[in-house]
Amino acid sequence: MKGRMLLAGFGGQGILFAGKLFTYAGMLEGKNVTNIPEYGPEMRGGTCNCSVIIDEDPIGSPLVLEPDILIAMNLPSLDRFEKSVAPGGKIFIDSTLIDRRTVRDDVDAYYIPATRLASDAGIAKLANVIVVGKVIRETGICSMEIMDKVLEKVVPPTRAQLIAPNKKALEIGYRFV
16 A cells, blocks of 8 residues: 545545545555545535545655545546546546546546435535545545445544445445446
8 A cells, every 4th residue: 555646626526535544544554544624614615625545664755746536526526636646647537527638648537426326325525535436446545345444434433324325335436336
């Protein structure tokens, strides 16, 4: 498990939550991790991104200037960050909200209609977790078993009823082809 990730979208899409999931997965695996959230004062609807590093070696700088993995949940995020992805990296795009292909031919791009899949499954607010499932499948950054443990740790006891829908969303993303 190793990766330099940038997750980006609008506030309210669960970008910071998804970053937290990957961060805790790295911690449970005993890796070094950093997580830097960045969001505007608007909270919901404003821009939001999160940098996550998971590494076996000590992390010298928490900045992710050239991510191996980009998750773009909206068009402004793809426009802003796609050129920064390292050659050979992976870009995960919510194709429900982004109607164009990446301009890069030196990366692997995955187009997941996450927002539509979440809505169709009755879990409309969990498009972010669907993308997390797809990232796990395509990168091996962690196992589904670890992410199940992460969900049980990260979701507070007062919201325990949200664990099952989150696990469902992970599974949808993991199985999406």
